[in-house]
Amino acid sequence: MTTTQMIFLATALLTLVAAIMVVSTRKLVHAALWLILALFGVAITFVLLEAGFFAVIQVVVYIGAIAILMIFAIMLTRREVRDVSPQTNRSWWLAAVITVLFFTGIVFMLSSWEGFSVNQPVAGVGVDTIDKLGQALVSPHAYVLPFEVASVLLLAAMIGAIYAAREKK
Amino acid sequence: MVPLPWYLIFAAALFCIGLYGVLARKNAIAILMGVELMLNAVNINLIAFWRYQAVEQVAGPAFAVIVFAVAAAEVAVGLALFISIYRRRDSIIADDIDLLKW
Amino acid sequence: MTIETIIWLLPLPPLLAFFLIVLFTNRSKKLSHIIAVGAALLSWAGSMVVFFRALQVGGHHLGEHPFTAAINWLPLGSGWLRIGVLVDPLSATTLFFVAWTVLTIFLYSVGYHNYGQPKGDADRMGLPPGGATVTDEHGHKHTVPSVEPMYSRFFAFIGLFAFGMYLLVVSDNLFTSFVGWEIMGLCSYLLIGFWYGKASARAAMIKAFITTRIGDVFMLLGIAYLYAQTGTLTFRQIFTPQILHELVSTPAPVLGLSAAGLIGILLFIGTVGKSAQWPLHVWLPDAMEGPTPVSAMIHAATMVSAGVYMVIRMFPLLSAGAEHAHLTTPMMAMAFIGAFTALFSATIAVAQNDIKRVLAYSTISQLGYMVAALGIGAYVAAAFHLVTHAFFKALLFLGSGSVIHGVEHGALYTSMHLDANDMFNMGGLKKKMPITFWTFLIGGFALSGFPVLTAGFWSKDEILSDAFGHGHHIVFWTLAAAALLTAFYTMRQISLTFLGKPRTEATRHAHETPWTMTTPLVILAMFAVTFGWLGVPEHFPVLGGLLPNWFHDFVGSTLTEHPETVPFNFVPLVVSLVVALGGLSLGWLVYRNVPAGAQDPLKKPLGKLYTILQHKYYFDEMYDFLFVRPATWISEVFAYQWIDRGVIDGLLHAIAALSLKIGSFLRNYIDIPIVNGSGDLAGNTIKRMGVTFRVLQTGRVQQYMVIAILTTVTFGAVFYYLLGWH
Numbered sequence: 002m003t004t005t006q007m008i009f010l011a012t013a014l015l016t017l018v019a020a021i022m023v024v025s026t027r028k029l030v031h032a033a034l035w036l037i038l039a040l041f042g043v044a045i046t047f048v049l050l051e052a053g054f055f056a057v058i059q060v061v062v063y064i065g066a067i068a069i070l071m072i073f074a075i076m077l078t079r080r081e082v083r084d085v086s087p088q089t090n091r092s093w094w095l096a097a098v099i100t101v102l103f104f105t106g107i108v109f110m111l112s113s114w115e116g117f118s119v120n121q122p123v124a125g126v127g128v129d130t131i132d133k134l135g136q137a138l139v140s141p142h143a144y145v146l147p148f149e150v151a152s153v154l155l156l157a158a159m160i161g162a163i164y165a166a167r168e169k170k
Numbered sequence: 171m172v173p174l175p176w177y178l179i180f181a182a183a184l185f186c187i188g189l190y191g192v193l194a195r196k197n198a199i200a201i202l203m204g205v206e207l208m209l210n211a212v213n214i215n216l217i218a219f220w221r222y223q224a225v226e227q228v229a230g231p232a233f234a235v236i237v238f239a240v241a242a243a244e245v246a247v248g249l250a251l252f253i254s255i256y257r258r259r260d261s262i263i264a265d266d267i268d269l270l271k272w
Numbered sequence: 273m274t275i276e277t278i279i280w281l282l283p284l285p286p287l288l289a290f291f292l293i294v295l296f297t298n299r300s301k302k303l304s305h306i307i308a309v310g311a312a313l314l315s316w317a318g319s320m321v322v323f324f325r326a327l328q329v330g331g332h333h334l335g336e337h338p339f340t341a342a343i344n345w346l347p348l349g350s351g352w353l354r355i356g357v358l359v360d361p362l363s364a365t366t367l368f369f370v371a372w373t374v375l376t377i378f379l380y381s382v383g384y385h386n387y388g389q390p391k392g393d394a395d396r397m398g399l400p401p402g403g404a405t406v407t408d409e410h411g412h413k414h415t416v417p418s419v420e421p422m423y424s425r426f427f428a429f430i431g432l433f434a435f436g437m438y439l440l441v442v443s444d445n446l447f448t449s450f451v452g453w454e455i456m457g458l459c460s461y462l463l464i465g466f467w468y469g470k471a472s473a474r475a476a477m478i479k480a481f482i483t484t485r486i487g488d489v490f491m492l493l494g495i496a497y498l499y500a501q502t503g504t505l506t507f508r509q510i511f512t513p514q515i516l517h518e519l520v521s522t523p524a525p526v527l528g529l530s531a532a533g534l535i536g537i538l539l540f541i542g543t544v545g546k547s548a549q550w551p552l553h554v555w556l557p558d559a560m561e562g563p564t565p566v567s568a569m570i571h572a573a574t575m576v577s578a579g580v581y582m583v584i585r586m587f588p589l590l591s592a593g594a595e596h597a598h599l600t601t602p603m604m605a606m607a608f609i610g611a612f613t614a615l616f617s618a619t620i621a622v623a624q625n626d627i628k629r630v631l632a633y634s635t636i637s638q639l640g641y642m643v644a645a646l647g648i649g650a651y652v653a654a655a656f657h658l659v660t661h662a663f664f665k666a667l668l669f670l671g672s673g674s675v676i677h678g679v680e681h682g683a684l685y686t687s688m689h690l691d692a693n694d695m696f697n698m699g700g701l702k703k704k705m706p707i708t709f710w711t712f713l714i715g716g717f718a719l720s721g722f723p724v725l726t727a728g729f730w731s732k733d734e735i736l737s738d739a740f741g742h743g744h745h746i747v748f749w750t751l752a753a754a755a756l757l758t759a760f761y762t763m764r765q766i767s768l769t770f771l772g773k774p775r776t777e778a779t780r781h782a783h784e785t786p787w788t789m790t791t792p793l794v795i796l797a798m799f800a801v802t803f804g805w806l807g808v809p810e811h812f813p814v815l816g817g818l819l820p821n822w823f824h825d826f827v828g829s830t831l832t833e834h835p836e837t838v839p840f841n842f843v844p845l846v847v848s849l850v851v852a853l854g855g856l857s858l859g860w861l862v863y864r865n866v867p868a869g870a871q872d873p874l875k876k877p878l879g880k881l882y883t884i885l886q887h888k889y890y891f892d893e894m895y896d897f898l899f900v901r902p903a904t905w906i907s908e909v910f911a912y913q914w915i916d917r918g919v920i921d922g923l924l925h926a927i928a929a930l931s932l933k934i935g936s937f938l939r940n941y942i943d944i945p946i947v948n949g950s951g952d953l954a955g956n957t958i959k960r961m962g963v964t965f966r967v968l969q970t971g972r973v974q975q976y977m978v979i980a981i982l983t984t985v986t987f988g989a990v991f992y993y994l995l996g997w998h
Contacts, residue, residue: 009172013180020184020207024191029200036203043210046180049172050221055213055234062238067206067245074199074249078256089194090265090974096193099981104186106985110992111178130231137228144232151239158243162250169257193978201974268971 009049016042027088029075037068054131177218185211198252198262202245209241275325276341279357282318282367283438283452285311286374289431293424304424305382308431312378315438319371326364327826334361335829340444340508354506358444362655362830365823366441366581369662372799373573374434376792380670381430381565383788384677385420392418398469403684415684417677426466430569433459437574441581446495446505449582453491453546456575457484463570464562476558483555487545494538497524501531511588511832520593529601536590536602540583547579547639550613554892556636560628564673567628571635572665580642580658587651588831599649607647611750614640616889618757622764622874623885626693627672630765634719635665637754641735644747650738651835655827656807657731663803664718664728667796671712674785674793675769678705682781690778695765696866700774704782709770711793716766718800720759721852724815727804733848734809741838752847759855767863775868811840 019039026032040063047056137143184207191204213234220230256262289311297303326334342356359367390404395418404418420426433456440452458481465477499505501522502515509515516532524534543549548556556576560567570576583590583606590602599607614637621633638661645654678701679692690697702709718728732755739748774780784790807823810816821837828835862873875882884890968979 003171006172006176009176013176017180017183017187020187020191023203023207024187024195024200029197032200032203036206039207040210043184043214046177046214047217050177050214050217052217052221052231052234055217055231058235058238059210059213062242063206063210067242070245070249071199071203074252077253078199078262080261088196088200090196092975092978093194095978096190096974099193099978099985100186100190102985103189103981104182106988107182107185108179111175111182130228133228134231134235137232138235143228147232147236151236155239155243158247162246164250165247166250166253189981193974193981264974265972267973270969271971272966272969 005049009046012042012045012049016046025089027086029079029088030072033068033072033075036071037064040064040068052130054134174218174222177214177222181211181214181218184208184214196263196265198255198264198267199249201264202248202252206241206245209237213237275322275339275359276357278318278321279339279359279442280341282315282322282442283435285314286431286434286438290428290435293428293431298424298428301387301419301423304427305387308427309375309378309382311431312375312434315434316371316375319367322359323364323368323371326359326361331361331826331829334359334364335831338508342444342506353447354445355448356444356506357442358507359442360830361826361828362584363441365655365659365827366577367438369659369799370437370441370573370577372795373662373666374437374569376795377565377568377573377666377670378427378430378434380568380673380789380792381426381563383786384563384565384673385423385426386417387419387423387788389417389419392421395421396469397421398467400467400470415687417681417684422466426463426563426565429459429462429466430565433463433569433574437578440578444506444508446498446507449585450492450495453542453578453582454488456578457481457488457546460484460559460566460570460575463566464559466562466566470561472558473561476555476561480555480559483552484545487542487552490538491542491545494535494542497531497538498535501535507585516588516592519589530593532589532592533601536586536600537605539586540590540602540606543579543583543643544609545579546582547576547643548636549609549640549643550616551891553613553617553636554888554895557629557632557888560626560632564628564669564676567632568666568669568673571632572662572669576635576639577658577662580639580646580654583643583646584651584655584658587646590646591649599647603647603649605647606643607744607747610640610642610644610647611747611754612640613637614644614754615750615757616640618754618761620885620888621761622757623872623878623882625695625872626691627675627695627698627765627769628669628693630695630761631665631668631672634668634758634761637758638665638719640754641732641751644751645735645738648739648742648744648747649835650735650742651831652807652824652828653731653734653738656734656823660718660727660731660800660803663796664715664726664800667711667715667793667800668719670789670793670796671708671715674705674708674789675701675712677785677789678708678782679778681783682778685781686777688776688778690776692778695768696870696872697776698769698774698779699772699866699868700770700779701782702770704774704779705784707784707790707793711790711797712770713766714797714800716762717856718804720762720856721755721848722856723849723852725801727800727802729848729852730804730807733845734807736844736848737809737841738838740844741841748844752851755848756851756855759852760859763856763859764863767860768866771860771864772866773868775866809837809840811837813840813845816840 016039019035019042022035023032023039026035040059044056044059044064047053047059138148139145188204188207188209188211191207192201193204195201195204216230216234216237220227220234224230252262255267259266261267286308289308292307293304297307322339326339338358338360340356340358342354344352345355346353386401390406392401392404395401395404401418401420403415405413406416407413436452436455436459438452439455440449443449443452461477461481464480465473467473468477495505498510498519501519502510504510504515519532519535520530522531523529524531526534529537545552556571559570562570590606591600593600617633617636617640621630621637624630624633638657642654642657642661645657675698676692679690679698683690683692714726718726721729721732723729736748736751736755739745739751774782805819807821808816808819809824810821824835824837866873872882878885887893
């Protein structure tokens with residue numbers, strides 16, 4: 002087992018444990034904090050995949066904005082601070098079954114795919130990635146359209162969020 | 171080197187945990203957290219496949235960027251809606267918001 | 273305007289009068305009678321023009337070249353049915369008397385229906401008028417005759433009647449003659465039952481129509497057979513020697529007759545019906561139910577004369593094939609029936625008390641004379657008697673109407689109800705109604721054959737001479753006996769009505785009728801006297817030769833073979849004088865002093881016979897038993913109850929019941945359970961499915977997601993295995 006693999010396993014374990022804690026803890030604030038941890042773990046995974054840019058984006062956008070936003074929302078919608086009732090709904094068992102089924106199904110399908118046993122990553126490309134990405138996002142032959150649409154989407158989301166969350170007089 | 175299947179299984183597991191969170195949690199914000207986990211799993215999948223299969227192409231990262239943007243937008247709007255709902259009904263338990271039942 | 277055009281137009285004015293009155297002037301009595309009398313006047317004028325033109329042209333010429341015109345009317349397979357007009361000497365003479373009698377009767381009707389009198393107190397349409405109460409200047413109330421409520425209708429009907437007669441007389445073919453014949457039959461029905469409110473009138477109108485109809489059916493058969501044999505109905509074409517010879521030589525399918533014989537008999541049966549000969553005589557006495565102008569019209573001027581006119585017209589056919597002085601079968605039938613009827617009804621007339629019934633039976637008797645005369649071949653004599661009879665019979669009927677009116681006026685004045693027709697309620701009217709008396713006397717004498725002065729003598733004498741001269745002795749003596757009885761009952765009638773003293777209060781207060789009624793009487797009386805002088809036989813002692821026998825020459829020219837006159841013989845003359853004068857004196861002797869309330873002087877001596885005569889030999893009762901009751905049974909019981917209600921209605925009811933059963937079966941066992949049921953089932957099933965499935969919709973998003981993911985997983989697994997995804 003190489004070093005990278007070990008790091009990966011540790012990271013994966015961390016992330017999965019954090020994720021499990023997210024979906025099972027009773028206190029909502031704790032769930033948010035566990036979420037932050039999970040997101041961190043995902044950022045590390047990105048680093049391992051030699052997509053450092055995305056790791057940074059992950060930290061900045063997800064943890065820095067989204068998770069914080071969630072904490073805000075939790076704060077704003079709390080009935081009681083010491084709410085320790087079970088946080089799962091009545092049919093959680095069905096959800097568990099589905100989850101397991103799903104997982105099994107995915108794994109099964111993946112295993113019958115011949116690329117499943119590829120071990121070697123393709124040869125690295127280095128820092129070139131970000132440059133290429135940047136070019137692609139503004140090049141009319143490439144992904145400028147999704148880029149622009151995404152920006153419009155963000156605008157719409159912003160306006161929508163502001164409107165939806167407005168205080169009604 | 172880390173074999174690709176590990177990444178994929180990892181992403182699948184993360185996805186399923188997120189799915190469980192979506193289906194089993196009471197609080198709406200907790201559901202949203204589950205959704206975030208699922209999206210992150212998707213991103214991992216994307217980047218892993220890009221790295222191991224088609225590194226010269228830039229489709230992978232581009233797609234991942236879009237996913238990031240969409241996730242952010244969606245969280246913002248969702249939380250705004252939850253706050254609005256909370257103001258009206260004083261509750262964001264998903265089971266309580268069942269006006270559209272028969 | 274040519275003479276043929278005038279002839280075409282002759283029937284038109286009365287027809288127009290009919291339509292105008294019916295459509296427009298029904299409400300106005302004055303307008304209606306003006307139109308009707310005006311129309312009669314127009315046709316009279318036209319007829320006079322035609323008659324005088326005919327006289328100008330002269331009998332011989334007219335006989336060979338009659339005024340005639342024809343048009344193509346009905347297109348048949350090959351050729352046309354032609355109809356047209358024909359005026360030969362016979363029809364010219366007939367036109368003369370028809371025009372005069374029709375005109376006088378129309379004028380008479382104005383007075384008869386009390387024009388100018390007030391409306392009655394209780395008068396209803398369909399019943400004879402019953403009098404109106406008037407208050408004079410002293411405040412006395414008395415009843416006067418009231419005007420007839422259906423005044424205009426009467427004139428419309430007699431207008432149609434006149435049309436029918438004119439049409440019959442001017443026709444040149446059997447077809448339009450038959451049309452006129454039938455129109456008159458219809459009008460006789462309408463007019464006999466003019467006062468339809470009376471049950472007796474209703475019965476009489478039906479009896480008249482049905483009885484004449486029986487005759488008409490046979491006549492129609494004759495016409496059809498004639499047409500089938502010869503292909504033509506025009507008189508001038510039938511009476512050619514070739515056609516007549518052909519008809520005589522063709523054997524007919526019945527009774528061993530020739531075609532001519534069978535046709536003759538069939539046509540004669542029509543006359544038996546229309547001219548009320550035995551055995552179809554029963555309708556004529558009952559026809560007295562109609563108003564008196566109608567009786568005059570039907571039984572003198574027009575309808576019964578039409579019957580005789582028809583056989584006179586068809587004489588060449590009836591006598592075809594007879595060897596000299598022998599009679600053909602139709603002629604023998606005519607001679608027998610005519611003579612028998614003459615005597616038969618004369619006996620009945622002796623025992624009748626109703627003034628109009630006596631005249632009715634006398635008409636039947638006189639028509640028997642004419643038919644018998646024709647039967648023995650006395651063509652001119654029959655025609656002569658037809659004309660004179662029309663005049664004096666019309667005179668007698670109108671006179672009797674005047675008498676009845678006078679008595680009724682008296683009855684209203686004294687507010688008594690009595691039968692104004694019964695001669696035993698009259699008497700002494702000579703002083704009260706002089707004009708009526710003298711004209712009635714003239715008519716009665718003409719009927720009896722009073723010598724020289726009356727037309728009836730000349731025509732009757734000619735018939736008797738022809739019978740004796742040609743050796744038909746049975747006919748001669750029968751007719752002589754009938755003449756005796758005729759004179760007797762006529763004098764009986766005159767004595768009971770006019771002579772002696774009034775027998776009832778009402779008669780005491782009778783008075784003369786207005787000028788509209790007496791003027792026609794005077795006119796007709798003139799003809800009754802003078803017309804006979806046109807037919808004085810040449811070899812008559814003293815008087816013969818003074819005036820030419822114009823009638824014989826003129827009318828005799830109608831036939832291709834001019835009939836010869838019979839050589840004069842004293843026997844018939846003496847016999848005729850004896851029976852006429854003897855009968856008149858006998859009647860006067862027996863009846864001149866019958867007191868009020870007394871029975872008929874003849875009752876005791878004749879005993880049972882009198883009752884039989886009074887009941888008309890019980891012929892009506894016999895016909896009722898033999899024919900009317902079975903017919904009624906067939907129609908009421910058999911046809912109506914059994915067949916119509918039982919079979920036909922029963923069938924309908926059965927079909928209806930069956931349809932109802934089928935319908936309710938379909939409804940209850942197919943429509944409701946199956947059709948409705950399946951519809952309801954579909955609806956209910958969907959509803960239940962909805963109820964069952966709606967629990968899925970909980971409104972909870974997470975549950976929706978669960979279902980979605982489960983479904984996706986399931987499908988994914990299915991597709992994976994089925995399609996071999998990898």
